[in-house]
Structure formats: structure tokens, C-alpha cells
Amino acid sequence: MSSETPMLIVDCLQYSNWSESIFREMQKGGVSAVHVTIAYHESFQEMVQNLIQWNGFFDRYPELIFPGRTGDDIRHAQAEGRTAIFFGFQNPSPIEGDIGLVAICHQLGIRFMQLSYNNQSLLATGCYESEDTGITRFGKQVIAEMNRVGLVVDMSHSADRSTLEAIELSTRPIAITHANPAWWFGALRNKSDDVLKALSQSGGMLGFSLYPHHLNQGSACTLDDFCKMVAEAANRYGVANLGLGSDLCQSQPDSIVTWMRNGRWSKSTDYGEGSAKSPGFPAQPDWFRDNRDFLKVAEGLKAVGFSSEELAGLMGENWLRFYDESFGPMEA
Amino acid sequence: MSSETPMLIVDCLQYSNWSESIFREMQKGGVSAVHVTIAYHESFQEMVQNLIQWNGFFDRYPELIFPGRTGDDIRHAQAEGRTAIFFGFQNPSPIEGDIGLVAICHQLGIRFMQLSYNNQSLLATGCYESEDTGITRFGKQVIAEMNRVGLVVDMSHSADRSTLEAIELSTRPIAITHANPAWWFGALRNKSDDVLKALSQSGGMLGFSLYPHHLNQGSACTLDDFCKMVAEAANRYGVANLGLGSDLCQSQPDSIVTWMRNGRWSKSTDYGEGSAKSPGFPAQPDWFRDNRDFLKVAEGLKAVGFSSEELAGLMGENWLRFYDESFGPMEA
Numbered sequence: 235m236s237s238e239t240p241m242l243i244v245d246c247l248q249y250s251n252w253s254e255s256i257f258r259e260m261q262k263g264g265v266s267a268v269h270v271t272i273a274y275h276e277s278f279q280e281m282v283q284n285l286i287q288w289n290g291f292f293d294r295y296p297e298l299i300f301p302g303r304t305g306d307d308i309r310h311a312q313a314e315g316r317t318a319i320f321f322g323f324q325n326p327s328p329i330e331g332d333i334g335l336v337a338i339c340h341q342l343g344i345r346f347m348q349l350s351y352n353n354q355s356l357l358a359t360g361c362y363e364s365e366d367t368g369i370t371r372f373g374k375q376v377i378a379e380m381n382r383v384g385l386v387v388d389m390s391h392s393a394d395r396s397t398l399e400a401i402e403l404s405t406r407p408i409a410i411t412h413a414n415p416a417w418w419f420g421a422l423r424n425k426s427d428d429v430l431k432a433l434s435q436s437g438g439m440l441g442f443s444l445y446p447h448h449l450n451q452g453s454a455c456t457l458d459d460f461c462k463m464v465a466e467a468a469n470r471y472g473v474a475n476l477g478l479g480s481d482l483c484q485s486q487p488d489s490i491v492t493w494m495r496n497g498r499w500s501k502s503t504d505y506g507e508g509s510a511k512s513p514g515f516p517a518q519p520d521w522f523r524d525n526r527d528f529l530k531v532a533e534g535l536k537a538v539g540f541s542s543e544e545l546a547g548l549m550g551e552n553w554l555r556f557y558d559e560s561f562g563p564m565e566a
Numbered sequence: 567m568s569s570e571t572p573m574l575i576v577d578c579l580q581y582s583n584w585s586e587s588i589f590r591e592m593q594k595g596g597v598s599a600v601h602v603t604i605a606y607h608e609s610f611q612e613m614v615q616n617l618i619q620w621n622g623f624f625d626r627y628p629e630l631i632f633p634g635r636t637g638d639d640i641r642h643a644q645a646e647g648r649t650a651i652f653f654g655f656q657n658p659s660p661i662e663g664d665i666g667l668v669a670i671c672h673q674l675g676i677r678f679m680q681l682s683y684n685n686q687s688l689l690a691t692g693c694y695e696s697e698d699t700g701i702t703r704f705g706k707q708v709i710a711e712m713n714r715v716g717l718v719v720d721m722s723h724s725a726d727r728s729t730l731e732a733i734e735l736s737t738r739p740i741a742i743t744h745a746n747p748a749w750w751f752g753a754l755r756n757k758s759d760d761v762l763k764a765l766s767q768s769g770g771m772l773g774f775s776l777y778p779h780h781l782n783q784g785s786a787c788t789l790d791d792f793c794k795m796v797a798e799a800a801n802r803y804g805v806a807n808l809g810l811g812s813d814l815c816q817s818q819p820d821s822i823v824t825w826m827r828n829g830r831w832s833k834s835t836d837y838g839e840g841s842a843k844s845p846g847f848p849a850q851p852d853w854f855r856d857n858r859d860f861l862k863v864a865e866g867l868k869a870v871g872f873s874s875e876e877l878a879g880l881m882g883e884n885w886l887r888f889y890d891e892s893f894g895p896m897e898a
Binding site: 278279282283285286287289290332334335337338341342343 | 610611614615617618619621622664666667669670673674675
């Protein structure tokens with residue numbers, strides 16, 4: 235990172251109530267790329283409707299955002315002061331039961347797909363199930379197809395055994411785009427040391443979450459505490475395999491977290507990481523409110539002792555390398 | 567055309583019962599690009615299934631075919647002795663009632679869309695309706711969107727007024743990918759002189775059909791008769807606006823022509839260009855059986871007096887120019 239070039243910032247998970255105002259905050263915050271969730275529980279055709287909504291954003295705000303497909307799009311975004319938007323699914327529901335839809339989704343620009351979202355899916359077990367039976371027969375086929383076309387396996391909401399098996403089965407490095415280590419904060423969504431070791435040893439990436447339910451002390455988590463956790467993770471897993479996946483859900487009404495947790499699968503309300511007493515979105519910590527706060531995180535990481543080069547990696551260059559290697563067809 | 571380079575051959579409409587054997591015939595015949603119909607009456611999601619079937623062909627026969635997206639893909643195909651496959655719809659049914667699906671279809675590689683297929687559609691009137699009310703309100707919006715993204719308006723099966731209005735409304739040249747002049751053979755599907763004049767004057771392209779129902783004397787049509795018609799069309803409309811769109815429906819069972827004509831819209835059988843007595847596909851003329859016969863057509867065209875340059879244009883270079891200009895986003 236030369237002194238003239240501002241630090242590259244890549245956020246590997248957001249699901250906000252998208253608007254011009256948020257896109258302007260991305261620009262102001264110098265965020266060159268965001269992995270955006272476009273499906274939780276949607277069918278294929280419902281997901282296409284979400285793509286159409288994004289095509290509308292791309293048409294209306296070309297000076298702020300454009301569709302990201304490759305690592306080079308991040309470089310263009312940084313050079314132009316815009317944000318490249320990369321699409322992902324938090325649940326494999328859009329491929330329904332059809333392996334042919336994997337390639338179609340990649341053609342439509344999808345670059346990440348979680349194999350399960352909290353619950354058992356057709357592919358893998360989610361982290362809220364009581365038993366984890368690992369990757370299913372269909373799941374094995376889908377992982378191979380995702381590897382072939384360049385669609386990244388994301389296990390952020392999957393259970394441990396399923397995650398370990400996905401790491402083993404996938405011939406390309408996978409990602410946990412938004413979670414933290416369970417040794418720092420024991421949320422069901424945070425990941426065991428075994429999982430994180432296997433992930434990093436296989437060249438996979440972890441994106442640290444800034445969603446309060448994944449933070450020690452929740453909304454009251456301090457920047458210093460968060461950054462010390464990152465430093466310890468770097469000791470354990472190697473700094474090159476780490477980045478950010480904020481899980482920022484900005485300006486969303488609470489009905490959205492209910493949708494995320496319940497989709498159409500439950501007639502009674504599931505509160506997920508919340509509770510009947512606090513069913514809505516938690517408040518962000520005061521040092522990370524929105525896209526304009528990434529430099530605060532960078533300051534905090536510098537303060538716990540990361541070098542300039544390590545810091546550049548954590549803030550964006552590590553994801554850039556991973557995007558470069560992950561989104562094209564598999565080499566013969 | 568240098569003596570070393572074989573003549574470029576582009577066929578702007580086929581709908582065959584696709585197989586390795588047909589792809590090998592394309593290669594043997596030196597066909598560098600084919601516009602392939604992937605939807606007659608399909609919904610969006612059914613059309614996606616047809617794309618998935620094609621992804622399977624592309625995976626299995628990479629030495630023969632690959633997906634075509636731009637004019638340059640034709641150049642690559644010619645250089646590599648393969649065939650670039652360009653997708654089109656004969657009916658706008660895959661966009662359902664949703665203008666957002668126009669851009670999605672273009673993202674999925676669709677490059678031509680007929681605004682109607684024989685019947686009235688949501689966009690335009692088909693050539694078998696008794697009254698032609700021209701381009702609908704939705705149709706005007708869709709033409710503008712097709713112009714924007716680079717999806718070519720194809721009026722092969724549309725009625726005259728609708729076609730003239732489409733030519734007028736479209737800010738980019740349109741195509742009639744597969745039809746002949748009605749002054750040569752008065753089939754309902756062949757086009758009036760007025761339409762063909764307006765088409766060529768606006769830079770649009772006509773692809774001559776080799777489907778027997780569009781040929782003078784049907785299956786018994788002679789090559790010389792066909793080529794003399796092309797020569798007269800070149801006099802009237804300018805050779806640069808003409809190419810081939812064979813409408814080859816090779817190895818299809820007769821159930822397919824029934825599907826093409828009836829989709830799901832009719833409980834009684836509509837025979838279209840056929841009749842109750844001969845409801846199936848007609849036999850091809852003996853000088854154009856399959857993809858290996860294009861050079862016979864070229865010989866016939868040479869025999870009626872076309873120069874080498876004109877011939878190269880008719881056989882492929884005119885479509886190449888049109889593809890180059892038509893498939894990208896509209897310039898500002």
C-alpha cells in the first residue's frame with residue numbers, strides 16, 4: 235500500500251435496506267466491494283426478482299455502484315471511487331432441487347452460496363439443528379458443481395460437521411464470510427477452533443462479523459476487545475486468511491430479521507439469536523454504525539499491533555486475493 | 567475474403583433436435599455461428615431449463631460448440647473451427663409480464679426475441695391473427711428496454727402493422743431472422759415489400775428461410791429459383807441487409823411442430839402452415855438437407871451473379887456486422 239493509494243476496503247457480507255443514502259455512505263467510507271445477500275429463503279424466480287431490483291439500483295446510481303463479477307472489478311471500483319456489488323445467497327433455496335441452476339446462478343452473477351441457513355437444507359445441516367449429519371448426497375454434487383463454475387461455498391450458518399466436510403470435499407478453498415471464533419464469544423453462530431483451523435489450513439477465508447449477536451458483550455463490545463480477538467485469530471490461523479464480513483443490516487425494519495429467521499418454514503415465531511423479549515435487530519456498537527466506520531476498525535487493528543501490510547490484508551487485500559482465485563471456472 | 571480463409575457462414579435461425587451428430591455436421595459444414603431458438607411458449611423458468619440443457623451440451627462438446635455472446639465470438643469460432651451458439655426466443659413468453667426479465671434474459675445470453683409468434687402476444691400481433699393492432703403499451707416499453715440492453719427485436723412471426731411499428735419504434739435496427747418476400751411466395755409468414763423496404767432502410771436484416779412452407783413450390787423449390795429471389799431482393803433492399811436464417815428443424819419428431827403451433831393455447835389442433843392432411847414437418851429441398859449444405863447455397867448464389875464480396879456478405883459477413891452492432895448496451 236503506497237501512501238498515495240487509500241487502503242482497500244472489502245466487506246464480505248451486508249444485508250441492508252439498500253438506498254442511495256447507503257450507497258453514498260459506501261463511497262464516503264471508501265468501500266470498494268461489498269458481498270450483498272440477495273436471498274434468504276427465496277425460490278429461484280423470487281431471487282431473480284431481487285436481481286431485477288438490483289439492476290434498477292445499478293441503472294439509477296452508476297456513479298456509486300456497479301455489479302462485481304471478478305477481483306478486477308474491485309480494482310476498478312477502487313480506482314473509480316465506486317463500490318462493486320457481489321451477490322450471494324445465505325441459503326441454497328434458489329437452486330431448489332436442481333443442480334443445473336448452480337451454473338445459471340453463476341451466470342447471473344452469484345459468487346457465494348451458503349449450503350445451509352440455521353436449518354437443515356437439501357445440502358447440509360444448519361447450526362441450529364440438534365443433529366448434524368454432514369453433507370448430503372445432493373450436497374456433494376452441488377459442491378463439485380460450485381467448484382467447477384466458481385461459486386464459493388459459504389458455511390457461515392452451517393453446523394460444524396457439515397462445515398468440516400465441506401472444507402474436505404471442496405477442491406477449492408471455501409469461506410465463512412461472517413462469523414467470529416467461538417473461543418472469543420460462544421454464540422451458536424460463531425465457529426469452533428477446529429473449524430477455523432481446518433478452514434485456514436485449506437486456504438479458506440474467515441470474515442469477522444460486526445453483528446452484535448456475534449460480539450463479546452453484544453452491542454457493548456469494545457473496539458479494543460474485537461481487535462484483540464482478531465490478533466489472537468491471526469496468531470492461530472494466519473493473518474492472510476482473515477478479513478471482514480460485517481453482517482451489517484442497516485436501516486432494516488424488524489420484520490426483516492423475522493423473515494431471515496422464519497422464512498416460510500415456521501408458523502410459530504423463531505427468535506434465532508434474539509429472544510421474545512428482544513426480537514428485533516440489535517443496536518450496532520458505537521464504533522461501527524455503517525459503511526463510514528471501516529477506518530475506525532482499521533485504527534483499532536493498528537493499535538493492537540498489526541503492521542501496515544497485515545492491516546491492508548485484513549481490510550481488503552486478503553478478500554481481493556480470494557476473489558481473484560475463486561470466481562472463475564476451475565482450471566483443468 | 568482471402569483465398570486461404572474459408573467463407574464465413576452464419577445461420578440466423580435453427581431449431582433442431584440437438585445432438586453431437588448435428589454439432590459435427592455444423593463443424594463439417596463450416597458453420598461458425600447459429601442463432602438457436604430456445605423458447606416457443608416456455609415460461610421464464612421453463613426457458614431456464616432449456617438453458618441448463620444447453621449448458622450440458624457446452625460441457626460435453628467443447629470441441630464443437632460454445633456459447634456465443636458477441637460478434638467476436640463468431641470470429642473465434644471461425645478461427646477455431648467451432649460453432650458459436652446464440653440464443654433467441656420465438657415468443658416473448660419467457661419475459662412473462664415483467665420488463666425486468668428483459669435484462670435478466672440478456673444476462674443469460676439471449677440475443678434475439680420475437681415480439682409475437684403467430685398469435686397476439688402481450689407485445690405485438692402475430693401474423694395469423696385477423697386484426698393487427700400494432701405494438702401494445704407493454705410492447706413499447708419492452709422495445710425500449712431491448713434497445714437499451716442489446717437484445718434484438720425479431721419480427722419473423724409478427725403481423726405487418728406490428729412489424730412496421732416495431733421498425734419505427736426501435737432506436738436500433740431490428741431483424742426478421744427467418745422469412746422470405748411475399749412477392750416470391752405468398753405464405754402468411756413471408757413478408758410484404760413494404761415491410762422489407764422499411765426493414766432494410768432502417769438498417770435491419772432479413773434472413774432468408776429455407777423452410778419448405780416459406781419456399782416457392784415448397785419442398786420442390788429449386789436452388790436456382792431460391793437464388794434468383796435472393797438476387798431480386800438484393801436489387802430491392804440492398805445486399806448488405808440480407809443473410810440466411812434457414813429455420814432448419816432437423817431430426818425433430820412431428821410432435822415438436824405441433825408444440826410450436828399449439829403450445830398450451832389451443833385445445834383443438836392448429837395446423838399452422840401445415841394442414842390436417844400433412845400435419846408434420848415438410849421435407850427439406852434436396853439442395854439443403856442440413857448444415858453441410860450451405861456451400862451448395864453459396865454455389866447457387868454465385869451462379870445467379872453475386873460477386874465474391876456480395877456472396878461473403880450473404881453467407882455470414884452481413885450477420886457478423888449486425889451482431890457486432892446489436893448485442894452490446896446502447897451507446898449513450
